Every structure is written in C-alpha cells, then in structure tokens.
Amino acid sequence: MDRVFYWKVGLITAVVLISGWLLVPTFYYFKLPPDERNQPEKLEAMLPSWAPGAKTRLNLGLDLQGGIHLVLGVDTDTALKAKVSRRGDEIVEYAREKGVKEPRAKAEGMKVVFSAAGPEDLDKLRKLVLKDFDDMHPVGSDDGTFAVSYKEQVVGNLKSEAVSQALKVIANRVDRWGVTEPVIQKRGDNAILVQLPGFKDPARAKDLLGKTAQLEFKIVDDEGTYFQELYEKLKKDLPEGITVQTETEGGRARDYLMVRGAKVALDYERAEGPGGTVLTPPYLTATGDNGRAALEQLVEAGGVAMPEERELGLECIPSKLKRNSCEGYRTYLLKSKTELTGDSVVDARALMDQSPGAGGRPYVSLSFDPSGARDFERITGDNVRRRMAIVLDQTVNSAPVIQSKIAGGRAQITLGSLKPYQELVDEANDLALVLKAGALPAPVTIGEERTVGATLGPELIRNGSLAVAVGVVLVLIFMVVIYKYSGLVADVALVLNALLIVAAMAAFNATLTLPGIAGFVLSLGMSVDANVLINERIREELRLGKTPRAALEAGYGRAFWTIFDSNLTTLIAGFVLLNYGSGPVRGFAVMLIVGILASMFTAIFVTRVIMDWLLIGRGWNKISV
Incomplete structure (x- = not known):
C-alpha cells in the first residue's frame, strides 16, 4: 500500500x-x-x-x-397615508423657511391639501412643491387650496418598502424573543409568513407580532373647548342613533348621551397653563364595550368641525373587573403635529419604580439617539407646564405635565396599576421588546393562524x-x-x-x-x-x-x-x-x-x-x- x-x-x-x-x-x-x-x-x-x-x-x-404558523397581512395603505401626512408637514416647514406666509397642510387619504395666507403665498407654495419635491404631483385645486399626492411609481416603492420594513421588524422581535430557527418570509405583495417552532402560546405571539408599536409624542391642547361644544350640540340636536339618559348620582341628576350602547359624559379636569394659569379643559368619557367606537362616531358625525391642526386622542380606562380590557375611553384634544416618534428610540428597558409609595411598579424607560435627545429637550423646553401625550398605537398611554426642560434624552412610559403585578411585568417586558426592535411601518392583521399540537x-x-x-x-x-x-x-x-x-x-x-x-x-x-x-x-x-x-x-x-x-x-x-x-x-x-x-x-x-x-x-x- x-x-x-x-x-x-x-x-x-x-x-x-x-x-x-x-x-x-x-x-x-x-x-x-x-x-x-x-x-x-x-x-x-x-x-x-x-x-x-x-x-x-x-x-x-x-x-x-409543534408550534405556531401565522400569515400576517400588512396594511400598506395605512403606511402610505402616514407617509403622505408626514410629507405634508415637511413641505409646510420648508415653505416657512422660504418665506411663505401661514402655509398649512391637511392630509386627506392619499393626498395632501395645501393652503396659505393669500393667493400670492399659495402660488409660491405650489411652485415650491412642484419644483423641490419631485416625488409629488398635482391632483387638483380649488379656491384657496391645491392638492398633491405621491407619483404612482413612488407609491409602489413605498408600499414595497413598508412590507420589507415590517419583515425586518418582525424578524428583530422574534430574534429578541429567543425562538429557535423561526421561518419569516415575504409572501405575495403584502403578506408575511411566520412560523415559530416550539412556541405554544398563540395569543402572546399574535400580540407581540401584531403590535404596531407606533410611538408618538404630541402636545395636549388644554385651552380648546371643542369637546364641550360637541357635547352640547349633540345633546341639543340628538342625531339618529343618539339618545339622552338621565341618572341620579349623589342626589344630583346628570345627563348622558347613549351611543352604540356606550354611556358618554362630559367632564372637566384641572390643568395648568402657561404662566401658571389654571385651566379646566373639557373631555368626554364613554363607558361600555363600544366606548372607543362611540367617541369616534360622535367626533365624525357631531356637526362640529375639529379645530385646524388638532386631532382626537383616546385613552383606555382600565377595567376593574376584567384583565387586559378597558371599561371605557376618555378623550384628549391633541395637536396634530407629531413632535417625536419611536424612530428615535435606541433603547427601551422594563424597570421597577423604587421611589417611595410606588411599590416597585414596572415601567418602560426610553433612551433616544442624539438627534432625538436634542428634539426632546427642545420640545419639553418649549412646552413647560403643558401636557405631553405619549401615544402608542393610536392610543394615549399617558399625558404627564412637563414640569421643566428634560435633558439627557430619557423618558418613561408608565403602565396601568389595576392589573396583577406579574401581568404588568410581562406587559412592560413585551412593550420594551417591541419598542427596541422597532415599530412596524403599518398595522398588520392575522390572515391565517394554525397551531401544530x-x-x-x-x-x-x-x-x-x-x-x-x-x-x-x-x-x-x-x-x-x-x-x-x-x-x-x-x-x-x-x-x-x-x-x-x-x-x-x-x-x-x-x-x-x-x-x-x-x-x-x-x-x-x-x-x-x-x-x-x-x-x-x-x-x-x-x-x-x-x-x-x-x-x-x-x-x-x-x-x-x-x-x-x-x-x-x-x-x-x-x-x-x-x-x-x-x-x-x-x-x-x-x-x-x-x-x-x-x-x-x-x-x-x-x-x-x-x-x-x-x-x-x-x-x-x-x-x-
């Protein structure tokens, strides 16, 4: 050999x-x-x-x-509408820098309608848009306004980008979750296949993957009287589907509007305005299973126009009887401009509040990137004594009062205190995970679900x-x-x-x-x-x-x-x-x-x-x- x-x-x-x-x-x-x-x-x-x-x-x-098989549908139209709205805000800021007087933008579906102080400013604004924003094209005009939308090719690219970004975000969330050898693939134009071998909790999987985690910081308008005007007009006109119900509480009669089985009331709260003034902003509460839908219906069909550059904010009122549910919702009058988004968040951690009387309650601590930290410091400095709403997935999480300028690029999100402690811990951990992994660019829906036993x-x-x-x-x-x-x-x-x-x-x-x-x-x-x-x-x-x-x-x-x-x-x-x-x-x-x-x-x-x-x-x- x-x-x-x-x-x-x-x-x-x-x-x-x-x-x-x-x-x-x-x-x-x-x-x-x-x-x-x-x-x-x-x-x-x-x-x-x-x-x-x-x-x-x-x-x-x-x-x-065994494990979980999900097919998620990405709502690319919602993602596109959000981009259209942000594009309108960018154009308004740019127009102000170029000397256009009182430029305004209002998103209407897939288009943005612009207006300005007068015909000359409007014409100047139109020329700026068509010259410097080549991804937009005109789609109509009216007396004192003109509208633009994204070009067709840009729309296709933005929708594809939304699905790709959603795929990446979901992969990041699953990776941080520690699931072994998951399958995460694009399916068709706007769907994502997710397979989680060995995972046996479909409810938690759907909650984690379906949570958009769109985090926004917006200023609350405590000086507006919109909700009071709306309530009084509805009570007077009583449109179809709305009735008045009178109840006696503590020897005093009180009227409620009944909408979709929910009980809507007008309340006032104490707030502090600029210069130490005391404000009593009105707000609406709706209790019942359809509380959110009832408030949205009242605002949409109430006959009182929402003030310009303002929008509806809704906060869950936690149920004292059912876990992870709301017994109703309350309203906030929010300024439409998003001051800061979750895109600037570089870290999110679930921590325990060790301050006296807090009882170790969990909360989520946020850290911003350098640009976000500077913006947060500027925003809090410009709005001292005002409330800032922390909006997560189109629901107001909390609206704390800004006591002073906040430097260092940190903020925190508190969680409801009516839930069991372990549920709060799990919720804080999951929220920190999705915020750290990134927000989904658009809502996702569960199109198909299968569990292998x-x-x-x-x-x-x-x-x-x-x-x-x-x-x-x-x-x-x-x-x-x-x-x-x-x-x-x-x-x-x-x-x-x-x-x-x-x-x-x-x-x-x-x-x-x-x-x-x-x-x-x-x-x-x-x-x-x-x-x-x-x-x-x-x-x-x-x-x-x-x-x-x-x-x-x-x-x-x-x-x-x-x-x-x-x-x-x-x-x-x-x-x-x-x-x-x-x-x-x-x-x-x-x-x-x-x-x-x-x-x-x-x-x-x-x-x-x-x-x-x-x-x-x-x-x-x-x-x-």
Missing part, C-alpha cells in the same frame, strides 16, 4: 470523527424534555466541555415539534424515523443479497453517508422537517444507486475477462461520469428549489443538496478506498460482486 492510500484512510477517519463530534449537541438535545429543547442555556449546561456549542445541532421544524410532532417523528429505518434496512439487505461483499462495502458507505448528512445539517444549525426527511431518504437511495452502477460496470468488465484490479479501475472510471451527470442534474434542481421555494420545499432542497454532495464522497471515494484495501492490502484475487 502506498502513502497516498494512507492519506485517503486518514481523511475518511477524520471525516468520521468530526461528524461524530458535531453530532454530540444533537444527541444531548434529544435527551432534554420537549418543553426545554428551545432553551439553549439548558442544553449548554449539559454539554461536555470538549463538545461544540449548543447552536451546533439539528433543530426540529414546526411540523415535527405538541402531540402531533412526536408522532410524526416516530413515523418518519420508522419509515427511514425500514427503508434503510431493506436497502442494506438488498445490496448484500445482490452484490455480496461489494454490496456490504456499499452498505458501509451508505451508513457513513447518513452520518455525514446529519452532521452537516447539525453544523449549519439546520432545521429538520418532514419534507427534509423525504429528501434524506431520497439522497440515501441515490447514494446506493451510484454503487449499483459501479458494481454493474465491474461485473461487465469481469465478463470480458479482465483481472479484478483492471475491472475495478474500469468500473469506477466508466461509471464516474454517469454518476456525476445524474447527480449534477439533480443538484441543479435542488438549487432551483432552494432559491425559489419556501418553507417545507426549502427544507427538502437543503437535505437533497447535502445528501448529493455526501453521496459523491461516500459512494465513489470511500467505497474505492475499501475495495483497494481488500484487493491489495488483503490480497484478494477476485471481487465478490
């Missing part, structure tokens, strides 16, 4: 040892209880010091270990493993019966091939799915097929009267290109499936590609080394084939 032969043996030995080493974490992974397999720290604690890390292992897919996974694993075992045993027996010792050599290569495939999948932290198991079985069959071709070629050469050594050389030499061509065509198909497939199809493709590469090594290289050893090293004078 020459030196090259021993190098070949050394290579095969090294491959076997490395494969076994790579499979150590997978072995310990399956020793863990199913509910602990997605906790890397548990696996890390079990592993020997010489073993690879916990991430070097084979994972089980959604169909094998914990009992289905193990059953599929057992059935799949049984199918693989039966198939492999039958192939092993077939090879020995038909090709005798040459078949036994092929069987050794087949077992080694299976070892290499699983080790390679573990090395890349791949996920095993049912289609993956199918690809595994197919690749084993292709490996055996290669040895069938080789053995049949050797038989033909022996029939021609060649010596065993010459027949071996000719058999491997002539069968090689046939095997190579067949594997190459299958490999091309595998890469096509990998690039254009999704979910289970990709799992099948990955397993197929790895299996083909492994079979080329074992079926040709390993079996040739063993046959050379039998003929030369052991001195066999014939080939048992």
